Amino acid sequence: MTRRTKAWWFRAGVAIGMVMLTAAALRLWTRYPGDVDPVGGGFALVGTVLAVISWWQAQRVADTDVQAAGILLARRVLTEERAQRAQLLGGKGSDVVIDVDFFFRPTGGSLSAPPSGTLTQVADYFRGLREPRRFVIAGVAGSGKTVLAIELVLKLLAGRQPDDRVPVRISATSIDPDVPVRTMLARHLTATYGLKPVMARTLVAAEKILPVVDGLDEVDETDEPGYGSRAARVLRALEDYEHGPDRCSLIVTCRTGQYDALVADRAVPRGVVRVDVGTVTSDKAWRFIQAVTDQEDPDRWRPVLDALTRDGHVLADALGTPWRLTLAVSVYEERDPLTGRYVRSPEVLTEFADQSSVREHLLGLFIPARLAAAAPAGKGPTAERTHAWLAVLAGYLRGNVGRPPFHGRVLSGTDLVLHQLWPLAGDRPRVVGALVALATCLPGVGVVVALAVLAVSQVHIVDGRLTGAAVGALMLLLLPGVVAVGLLLEPFRAWREVWSTADEAGFRRLRRVRDRRKAVVDGVLAALGGCLAGAAVVMEFGTALPLWVPVVFGLLFGIGMATGRGGQNGDGGSWDGADPRAIIRGDVVSTLVAALTFGPGFGFILGIWFAELLDGLSVATAATGSAVFGMSLVASWSPLLARRYLGFLLSTRGRLPWRLGRFLHRCYDAGLLRISGVAYQFRHRELQDYLAEHPLPPKNATNDQINAHTGIR
Known part of the structure; x- marks a missing residue:
């Protein structure tokens, strides 16, 4: 669903909610008359509206400072x-x-x-x-x-x-x-x-x-x-x-x-x-190695240091950049987690004949060395699986360089943004996302159809007139029926909307003070409306439910309205430090919270009406069905990103891990990836190119050669 469509539905919901709130207030006032001045109440209502508008304008001014x-x-x-x-x-x-x-x-x-x-x-x-x-x-x-x-x-x-x-x-x-x-x-x-x-x-x-x-x-x-x-x-x-x-x-x-x-x-x-x-001179390389390696054992790196100062030696050029020098130190400072001994000897570096051999050697050992340093206990995926999964992503990035725009968008050759990785699997994630939207909307549509069948079956003509209860039930079904039609259209929108407008801006996280204040105001207003509407229904039909029941469900309704509005608002940005997973995680969390709060709250208010208007329909059954409708509504109109990301994960089974975000963040913690904004990037372009060229990890033959030198310390 586009941002404009969501805004239209939100305005329509606010208008309908205001009408229902006004009707509930008038009903309570006429049924329980008291010494209430309607003119004073009107002025109070107008004052409240003006106060809210003034607060909103103050927020707009603060945002433009x-x-x-x-x-x-x-x-x-x-x-x-x-x-x-x-x-x-x-x-x-x-x-x-x-x-x-x-x-x-x-x-x-x-x-x-x-x-x-x-x-x-x-x-x-x-x-x-x-x-x-x-x-x-x-x-x-x-x-x-x-x-x-x-x-x-x-x-x-x-x-x-x-x-x-x-x-x-x-x-x-x-x-x-x-x-x-x-x-x-x-x-x-x-x-x-x-x-x-x-x-x-x-x-x-x-x-x-x-x-x-x-x-x-x-x-x-x-x-x-x-x-x-x-x-x-x-x-x-x-x-x-x-x-x-x-x-x-x-x-x-x-x-x-x-x-x-x-x-x-x-x-x-x-x-x-x-x-x-400039390049790294021999004396600066010497000082760097001495600064970051074990000072208690300076002889380990002595052959490399001597080679760096020797004219014409291959290491002077092979380790002539900060990246290569850092790469060599990372590989040869790896220790055995049990004994604490060094796994490799730097002396091996002096035996290669050209720069490309040094490059291949260091890059082939970089992943296991960094994983061992980050997780000495061996937790997480193995080095072989890590290499294979990262190679898939590296190959995808390489294919994006010079690639024509994909559905009108130029794909990045370096950035791994979780909710924008789905083109790796072609259009299959779009199909899966549309099927997920269909699966989430069917329960809500089924509830509306069942209520419509029950209402039509109880329509009786007495003396040429329809019974009032049946007419009320059909009128009450008008709004859910319109919403159900919108739910059925959601799978088509999920397929048609190739790039969600939200993936450019992310989702608002309730972290800043202003956002929390806005969420509180939205929640309080919605909760008051929900409580008043629920109380009006209870009083109108004279049910045996205590008044605290509508209050509780009204609060749930308010929390759901505030959470859903904040989570689905594409106008905010997601900033959660250096964690690109926050966008998908915020999408899922806000949808779940809104579904579990808005659904029951909305279901209670709507269910009581249907229970009183339709014969043979208990309050519990009606409230449960309406809660299912509310949860289906929230899940179907949730932002596109989570559904598309789920489709991407399902479409890449066997090629990428199921918990891709967690895997990428582990690679970031291990120093294999870096973070730029909301994107993961490979630690260096040389590492990305190496993985794209070597989809399989190097064989153990290289390690056998290295083990010949690991008898020391």
């Missing part, structure tokens, strides 16, 4: 980027950064820069540039471009003033050059950092966002992108994104070869400072 929104966004960006920095640097020695040399190359205007510098000097130099500040971080694969971008974001946030722009890192592969940059940034702020759409649009319109586009080299499958490449189109879209009369400030990371090709075709932004990331 640029400085407050900027502070909120900066705090959330800082929290997430700190977590990603720690994850990329690894658990042991996580504070140790290989501070390689950086070479500044201004490319236009009166820009000037020192010839080289360190990490701290890069941040200071960027902060000292005149507007627009434009950086391109270039380097070879594994040189630490993403780490530098994160460090730059953290240092800019550390000294940020209230009016400064907020640096926001975004994956280049998630940028659609055909979508305006302003729209793309607003969606990214909503989906990744949980900002309300009005708040995100306000920040973008006020030009308070500094885009940090990470991984421009990953948007094309060629090593020499030209003027017509997608990377060039992304750069042109950013070039057209203006801040007032000036070009926008931005930071871009890209591999050296790809950026040189774009420069040759004049497809790069103007007035930028290019920062080339």
Whole structure:
């Protein structure tokens, strides 16, 4: 169901609820008259409505406060980027950064820069540039471009003033050059950092966002992108994104070869400072290894350290980037969980003849080494299964690079977003999602059909007139009947709606103070209406039920209305720290809570009416049937994402784990994946490419060779 359709149904429900509430209040007033002034009651009602409208307007004004929104966004960006920095640097020695040399190359205007510098000097130099500040971080694969971008974001946030722009890192592969940059940034702020759409649009319109586009080299499958490449189109879209009369400030990371090709075709932004990331020198590699390895046993790494300082040795180039150096340390610092002895000897690295052999060797052992370090007791899937499952995902991402748009959307070549992974199985998840929608709507439709048959069977004509009870039952069936028709249409909508509007914005989680207040207000109003309607029904028909029964079910009705409204509102963002599982989890939880509260509450109120109007229908049976109808209604109109994700899991049996989110988060905890917003990404593109090329884990022959050197310590 689209957002517009849901909004229409919500407004219709509010209007019907107001009519029922007014009718219940008038009925109680006429049946139990008292010293109540109707004029005063009317003024009180109008005052309450005006107070609610004033509160809502105050909330809208607060959401458009640029400085407050900027502070909120900066705090959330800082929290997430700190977590990603720690994850990329690894658990042991996580504070140790290989501070390689950086070479500044201004490319236009009166820009000037020192010839080289360190990490701290890069941040200071960027902060000292005149507007627009434009950086391109270039380097070879594994040189630490993403780490530098994160460090730059953290240092800019550390000294940020209230009016400064907020640096926001975004994956280049998630940028659609055909979508305006302003729209793309607003969606990214909503989906990744949980900002309300009005708040995100306000920040973008006020030009308070500094885009940090990470991984421009990953948007094309060629090593020499030209003027017509997608990377060039992304750069042109950013070039057209203006801040007032000036070009926008931005930071871009890209591999050296790809950026040189774009420069040759004049497809790069103007007035930028290019920062080339240098290689790891032997002395810095030596210091890094000594800093992160066991100081009580320095001789273990002595052969490798000697090889790094030897002219012409293959390791000087093979371990010449921070990624490869970190990879080697991760593999050869693995210990046996029982004895504490090292599983491998670094001396093996000195026996390879070329860089590709070192690369294949380290990547083949990276997964078992990281899993052993994260879970020494061996809990979770084995290294072989982990390798096979990650290889399926890596192959899917590789296939997305250069792939034509899938149902009108360009698929990412790096991002693993849980609710957007279903194209891996083709259109089968859409079919399964439609079948799930059909299965959830049938119970509700069956209840309406049964009530309609019972009501029609009791229609009797006496003296040319229909009995009042039968007419009342048929009139009461009008609204559930219309809803039942809508439920039957839901499977067709589930199939027709290829991309849910909610997958761009996520779902609102009741974490912020304003959201909690809004949920409380919605719940209180709905609970009062439910209690009043239930009490009116009890008093009208004179049932033997005590008054606390309608109060309880009215409260359930209110909780369900508030939860369902918050959970199905696509206007909010899901921000739960560094946990991309929050969107699917929030969808499922909000649907279950709404179904288990709204269903019984709605069923009680509606069931009593039918029990009194239809002969032979007890209150318990009517309330139970109506509760089933309410739960079916909530489950059928739940957001598309959970149904599509369930269809994806069912369609990939045998290829991926059933609890895919839990598996991916375990891989994140083990250092195999990283998190960017609401997406998982492979720790490094080299690891992703390796898994795509090697769907099966390496055989034990390599380990047999290694075991010959493991007799030490």
